[in-house]
Amino acid sequence: MKKTVLVLFFALFACNVFAQDNNEAMNTNKWIDTYSALNAAKDWNGMISKMAECRAEVPNWDFADYYEGVANFNLGNYPKAIEALTAFIQKNQSSPAAFLYRGNAYLEMKEASFAIKDYDEYLKATPNDIPTMLSKAQARMINKDYANYILDLTEVLKLDPKNVDALSNRAAAYAIQKDWNAVIADLTSAIALNEKPEFYYDRGFAQYSLKTPESIAKAIEDFSKAEQLGMITEKLYSSRAACNKMLKKYAEEVADYTLLIELNPSNVNYYYNRGVAAFKANDFKRALTDFDKTIELNPKHVNAYKYRANTKGKLGDKAGQAADVAKVKELTGAK
Numbered sequence: 144m145k146k147t148v149l150v151l152f153f154a155l156f157a158c159n160v161f162a163q164d165n166n167e168a169m170n171t172n173k174w175i176d177t178y179s180a181l182n183a184a185k186d187w188n189g190m191i192s193k194m195a196e197c198r199a200e201v202p203n204w205d206f207a208d209y210y211e212g213v214a215n216f217n218l219g220n221y222p223k224a225i226e227a228l229t230a231f232i233q234k235n236q237s238s239p240a241a242f243l244y245r246g247n248a249y250l251e252m253k254e255a256s257f258a259i260k261d262y263d264e265y266l267k268a269t270p271n272d273i274p275t276m277l278s279k280a281q282a283r284m285i286n287k288d289y290a291n292y293i294l295d296l297t298e299v300l301k302l303d304p305k306n307v308d309a310l311s312n313r314a315a316a317y318a319i320q321k322d323w324n325a326v327i328a329d330l331t332s333a334i335a336l337n338e339k340p341e342f343y344y345d346r347g348f349a350q351y352s353l354k355t356p357e358s359i360a361k362a363i364e365d366f367s368k369a370e371q372l373g374m375i376t377e378k379l380y381s382s383r384a385a386c387n388k389m390l391k392k393y394a395e396e397v398a399d400y401t402l403l404i405e406l407n408p409s410n411v412n413y414y415y416n417r418g419v420a421a422f423k424a425n426d427f428k429r430a431l432t433d434f435d436k437t438i439e440l441n442p443k444h445v446n447a448y449k450y451r452a453n454t455k456g457k458l459g460d461k462a463g464q465a466a467d468v469a470k471v472k473e474l475t476g477a478k
Contacts, residue, residue: 170200178210190214205235213244221248239268243275250278255285271302277309289316307337314345323349340374344382351386359386377406384416393424411440415447422450427457445474 212228246261280295347365384399400417418433452467
């Protein structure tokens, strides 16, 4: 009798366990389907709203943490995303995407060193994934690790030599290191793929930074090409004016400052610098007008008075020259 009861007990226990396992499996499949659909629909709020119900029905389903992390990441709740994804990774490392999402969350929070570690884990399982390699490089930049940033982008370019973003970003890192020839090489490759005005401007700046007569002339060509492609900015005209000044092309420098004044007519330095360039180009009447305007905008601009005195002297206005010399002495306290 005992034996029969014992067998029956174990039989009933086995049936009960099977029923529980079967029920949990059904619930798990239900939530797999539910969260797959919500994920496909990018219904992140829906994923969060169903989380309590999901955990109640399938408390041992590891992927509840994963989906909670994904949803929070896409909602911009990065600390919560990291918390949920960490919980998932501690229990289950079968999904490399968990490292990717957590790495992206760390990157958004500027916790670059943690992001790099997660990207490395993801890349072990999914090597040569260019978007992740670029994200890892971005984390290097946050850490100001320019050498490894360049190495990461170089690896990307081995896989995708026509990746314009990698070329332009590597050029920017070379610029930080003042490796101007490397900047020029990368931007030349980028321009061959996409003639963006910004690439011409940046290459022009690198040429300018080499400060040879040949490179300055090339810089002017690049700045002019950027202008032709639609870049109409103060930084462009200021840079080209500086190049023209270095090559003593004063008429061209005057033209650049004229464009700058059109963009920003209240900038006193633009009038003063145009006046100096006009003076050096022997255009004394224009120079006088610009120094007058400079002094109108800044009555204590000593250098403008000095140049205006010399300009008046060139124009034969000795009395005016003497008056400006006297004003310089007044402003500087000279005797």
